[in-house]
Amino acid sequence: MGGGNLTIVIKPKREFEVCVEAEIVPGKTDFKVYLGKEVVPIEELFYVENIDDGEDRILLQGDFSRVKWIGKSMKGGEIIVEGNAGMHLGSFMEGGRIIVKGNADDWIGGMMKGGEIIVEGNAGNRIGCNYWGESKGMEGGKIIVKGNAGNYVGEKMCGGEIIIEGDAGDFIGTEMKDGRIVIKGKAGYTGWDMKGGEILVGDCELSPSFVKEGEVFKGDVNVKGNGSVKILKIN
Amino acid sequence: MTSILIKNGIVVDPEQNINGEKMDIYIKDGKIVDECKADKVIDANGMTVVAGGIDIHAHIAGPKVNAGRAMRPEDMKHVRMKSGKFRCAMGGVLLTCPSIGYEYARMGYTTAIEPATPTLYAIHTHEELDSIPIIDKAALPLFGNWHLTFKFAAEKDVEKMKSFVAWAIERAKGYGIKVVNPGGVEAWMYGKNVHSLNECIPGFEATPAEVLTTLMKASIELNLPHKVHVHCNNLGVPGSAETTAETIELAKKIGEYCLHITHIQFNSYTGDTWKNMGSGAEELAKLINDNPVTVDMGQVIFGHTTTMTADGPFEFALFKLAKSKWINKDVEIETGGGIVPITYRAKSAVNAVQWATGLEFGLLVDPDKIVISTDFPNGGPFTSYPYIITLLMSKKFREKEIEEKGVNNYIEKATSLLSIETERTFYDIVKMTRTTPARILGLKNKGNLKVGADADVAIYPFNCNDMPDYERILKALENPAYTIKDGEIVVKDGEIVSENWGKTFWVKAKEQSEVIEEELESVFKYYTVSRGNYGVREEWIRRAEAIRV
Numbered sequence: 001m002g003g004g005n006l007t008i009v010i011k012p013k014r015e016f017e018v019c020v021e022a023e024i025v026p027g028k029t030d031f032k033v034y035l036g037k038e039v040v041p042i043e044e045l046f047y048v049e050n051i052d053d054g055e056d057r058i059l060l061q062g063d064f065s066r067v068k069w070i071g072k073s074m075k076g077g078e079i080i081v082e083g084n085a086g087m088h089l090g091s092f093m094e095g096g097r098i099i100v101k102g103n104a105d106d107w108i109g110g111m112m113k114g115g116e117i118i119v120e121g122n123a124g125n126r127i128g129c130n131y132w133g134e135s136k137g138m139e140g141g142k143i144i145v146k147g148n149a150g151n152y153v154g155e156k157m158c159g160g161e162i163i164i165e166g167d168a169g170d171f172i173g174t175e176m177k178d179g180r181i182v183i184k185g186k187a188g189y190t191g192w193d194m195k196g197g198e199i200l201v202g203d204c205e206l207s208p209s210f211v212k213e214g215e216v217f218k219g220d221v222n223v224k225g226n227g228s229v230k231i232l233k234i235n
Numbered sequence: 236m237t238s239i240l241i242k243n244g245i246v247v248d249p250e251q252n253i254n255g256e257k258m259d260i261y262i263k264d265g266k267i268v269d270e271c272k273a274d275k276v277i278d279a280n281g282m283t284v285v286a287g288g289i290d291i292h293a294h295i296a297g298p299k300v301n302a303g304r305a306m307r308p309e310d311m312k313h314v315r316m317k318s319g320k321f322r323c324a325m326g327g328v329l330l331t332c333p334s335i336g337y338e339y340a341r342m343g344y345t346t347a348i349e350p351a352t353p354t355l356y357a358i359h360t361h362e363e364l365d366s367i368p369i370i371d372k373a374a375l376p377l378f379g380n381w382h383l384t385f386k387f388a389a390e391k392d393v394e395k396m397k398s399f400v401a402w403a404i405e406r407a408k409g410y411g412i413k414v415v416n417p418g419g420v421e422a423w424m425y426g427k428n429v430h431s432l433n434e435c436i437p438g439f440e441a442t443p444a445e446v447l448t449t450l451m452k453a454s455i456e457l458n459l460p461h462k463v464h465v466h467c468n469n470l471g472v473p474g475s476a477e478t479t480a481e482t483i484e485l486a487k488k489i490g491e492y493c494l495h496i497t498h499i500q501f502n503s504y505t506g507d508t509w510k511n512m513g514s515g516a517e518e519l520a521k522l523i524n525d526n527p528v529t530v531d532m533g534q535v536i537f538g539h540t541t542t543m544t545a546d547g548p549f550e551f552a553l554f555k556l557a558k559s560k561w562i563n564k565d566v567e568i569e570t571g572g573g574i575v576p577i578t579y580r581a582k583s584a585v586n587a588v589q590w591a592t593g594l595e596f597g598l599l600v601d602p603d604k605i606v607i608s609t610d611f612p613n614g615g616p617f618t619s620y621p622y623i624i625t626l627l628m629s630k631k632f633r634e635k636e637i638e639e640k641g642v643n644n645y646i647e648k649a650t651s652l653l654s655i656e657t658e659r660t661f662y663d664i665v666k667m668t669r670t671t672p673a674r675i676l677g678l679k680n681k682g683n684l685k686v687g688a689d690a691d692v693a694i695y696p697f698n699c700n701d702m703p704d705y706e707r708i709l710k711a712l713e714n715p716a717y718t719i720k721d722g723e724i725v726v727k728d729g730e731i732v733s734e735n736w737g738k739t740f741w742v743k744a745k746e747q748s749e750v751i752e753e754e755l756e757s758v759f760k761y762y763t764v765s766r767g768n769y770g771v772r773e774e775w776i777r778r779a780e781a782i783r784v
């Protein structure tokens with residue numbers, strides 16, 4: 001089976017007692033779905049409807065807060081999550097767009113290289129970060145969170161842009177190398193071990209190892225970094 | 236236990252000078268027997284039958300292997316096999332314990348030696364060895380930077396050194412003497428290293444040469460099945476070839492076989508900077524062939540891996556080059572260690588020379604003296620042994636790899652690889668993976684198919700008298716038709732079909748610890764564990780097998 005010219009509507013058949021892993025991506029209809037460690041047919045857990053409308057789109061209706069890996073490695077097309085989304089949304093993504101109308105869980109856009117993720121509610125921890133042990137976080141693309149974000153935004157980020165329109169937690173841009181993070185509200189600890197890139201934040205607890213240069217703070221000097229942090233409240 | 240008849244296979248067993256003869260092999264109660272009534276017959280017609288492979292040097296268990304896993308979650312997330320009939324097997328280059336056993340068996344290997352265990356942490360090493368299915372194994376305790384070693388070496392007291400070695404091997408349930416950068420790891424405690432065999436070790440009256448010589452003599456007098464297993468001084472830097480040549484000289488002076496130089500590739504660079512570094516393999520291969528020493532390759536595989544060694548100062552130097560993560564460890568008065576992830580790149584001149592140097596050794600050293608290894612995980616995964624074997628067997632494959640991987644052409648100037656026409660025969664390969672390691676380790680029931688030998692057998696789906704092209708050789712070596720361990724079929728067509736538990740060999744040498752009582756008492760004043768709690772008891776090990784000498 002292949003897709004590409006249709007809208008696929010997927011709805012959970014029940015509330016999931018354990019998290020389900022489903023690498024749902026546009027252009028594909030034969031998703032592998034894991035319930036625990038077993039692979040199960042998608043029809044066992046979801047209603048699937050294909051609408052031949054010339055679109056390259058997936059509509060996720062209902063509660064997907066316990067469905068992980070939506071849009072993993074997707075390269076194009078569109079996913080619209082009409083409710084909440086589970087962990088690892090859009091990780092390793094290379095292109096296309098994901099819109100979450102509700103809230104998203106942790107790890108959105110992990111190591112993504114391109115494309116766009118828009119969360120209209122809040123998002124969890126580790127947005128656009130690296131996976132454990134890896135040396136690069138997000139490398140390209142754009143993540144927009146219209147609500148608040150949790151801890152760790154853009155750890156080891158190497159490119160692309162993250163915009164949080166509300167507040168964020170601690171550890172913003174830790175070990176960031178390049179790219180741009182914008183937090184319109186306030187954030188906690190920011191800029192630790194930052195080597196490059198740019199952070200714009202309403203207010204934050206900036207690492208003390210930054211040096212003020214005109215409008216911005218440069219650092220982190222502890223790692224001979226050349227990142228810049230602009231704190232809107234002060235300036 | 237079932238009895239098995241392997242019928243009509245083409246047998247290669249250099250230990251018995253059998254080279255591609257069609258014959259039947261009988262197995263009963265885990266041993267090769269003359270003849271028996273067989274419950275099961277394997278039709279090996281057109282297939283090659285050899286003993287199980289032996290890895291003489293692979294870091295497969297112990298605290299630094301585990302620290303490496305913790306340090307590299309990005310490598311450990313790779314799933315090789317989900318749990319089901321067998322345990323879940325994980326890992327990319329680094330592997331979980333079940334993975335290690337399964338992957339060895341899947342290549343037709345049935346024995347592996349963990350080559351660097353601090354006696355203080357031997358309990359951890361044995362816990363992990365006990366979690367590795369299928370293969371037989373053993374651990375080599377580290378002696379080269381132990382304060383007591385320095386003391387007895389300074390006093391040139393072979394008697395006390397003997398007692399100390401026997402005592403420590405017994406405590407560690409170890410198999411032999413491992414020496415890593417003698418004196419250098421101790422110097423590293425003060426941020427230094429030692430740079431020659433005749434330099435005094437800081438704080439002691441001994442030199443690395445005296446440490447090695449005294450340990451070599453002790454290994455002979457104790458009649459250890461495996462003699463001194465050394466990772467030379469100055470490893471991994473330009474100019475190391477000279478130190479290796481001097482180390483071979485030391486062994487020559489003793490006059491009889493007592494030295495195995497491990498991962499020789501890492502210790503064979505000429506030049507004095509990274510810019511003019513070259514391979515010393517040609518000269519060293521001659522020295523090895525002419526002197527009573529053996530070696531293993533330490534072949535480098537292009538790609539990422541995690542280096543781990545007791546050689547703390549070397550790992551620090553590597554960390555400064557690689558600029559990634561670094562673990563450093565001090566093991567009280569015994570040794571130290573370091574871990575650094577790195578990537579070997581074909582396009583890098585230095586890495587290309589390392590790759591070529593390993594192959595030069597594999598092609599130039601007498602197969603009775605060299606064993607195939609990657610110094611897992613330092614040079615790369617042991618799962619690439621089929622690949623290394625194929626490179627050694629086919630010049631065409633070497634040329635294709637150089638071309639396709641874009642190996643830096645600096646190797647043309649800095650190594651002799653391109654001018655070597657040698658293609659190893661399968662008989663040579665069986666020596667380099669079975670016969671020779673078994674002899675070096677003194678494991679008489681391994682590496683051969685004599686009556687009475689352990690029934691560890693690999694059956695490869697090709698006819699060694701009519702070798703196919705390199706692609707099919709590689710595929711066959713990666714997918715043995717059968718691997719038999721202790722008389723049980725564990726692998727069929729490259730897949731695990733059943734699992735059993737291998738033995739852990741250790742050496743019980745004649746011990747006279749009363750000779751060193753005073754010294755032992757004095758050091759245990761400073762240990763974090765009391766003497767009574769130090770070491771491993773035989774009954775704690777799943778299937779310990781003592782070799783008494």
Ligand SMILES: [Zn+2]
Nearest residue numbers: 292350610613
């Ligand atoms: Zn090693």
